[in-house]
Amino acid sequence: MNNSGNEHRTDTVGATAGARRIGGHVSAAGGPDKAVERAAAIGANCVQIFSGSPRSWKRKPIEELDAEAVSEACAEYGVSPLITHSLYLINLVSEDPALVEKSMDALRYDMRFDALLGGSGIVVHLGSHQGRGWEAVRGLLRDRIAAILAEAPAGAHFLIENSAGQNGKLSSDLFEIRMLLDEIASPALGWCFDTCHAHAAGFHLGDPSGQGKTAVGSKDARDAGSAIAEIERLKLWDELVCIHVNDSRDERGSGRDRHADIGDGLIAADDLSFFLNYTPIDRPIILEVPGVDAKGPDKENIDRVRRIVGED
């Protein structure tokens, strides 16, 4: 497959020749440089962090960040890229104006955080239309993302994450991501594909010429067809910046977002393997799994992914 696009990011993605970037979301307690050390300790060569608690709006003043310590740690441990995950409280189209303003402020902070630390983007859950439907909110959503991008420092990237198809959640249908990318048309905007969310939203991850090996859940489950076919139909590979690789505790099409360790959930191993081996090799893989000891992404899960992509 030819994925020659995305030139503006090849400087940070796939910095070490030959090895696929495989990492996980780790704690940034004590500072983001400590997160880089934690990532290296589980055998990761890329990392994702929060800029603070994902369930609190509180952030420390950006001036207090030690960007130099982070770049030194990244260089020392060979960890790159560094991705930031935005907080879970965000809803860019809430009917509550105070929540929209808080959401925008949080994302403005994260964009500065990303630029300051030389990261490769902030992964964002856009929020929910709260029953009003996509058409009712798409204009507002576009304008608000565009406003955040317009104010962001150079080097920051905003990455829309596909969601699990829960009630009203934005961007579980990939055409919504395509529409935002087209209408905003900024090199600072990209997206992140989460395998668990796609599975929950009804996609199979297997061979696009077939039905996949993952059965659709029985009750009220939605069958969205092949994820790969949809990504190709919408020409979304170029703007894909990173891949969240998580198994799922729930059946395909469940609309439930509960991550499982790789190989221990309900995504058929053949489908996950097909998908990962199909994705552009220069896109980092980030695990957000519970971990075998329930302490988050660990060496065991990274090793499982390395085996799937043929790196032992």
Ligand SMILES: [Zn+2]
């Ligand atoms: Zn996410």
Ligand SMILES: [Zn+2]
């Ligand atoms: Zn995710």
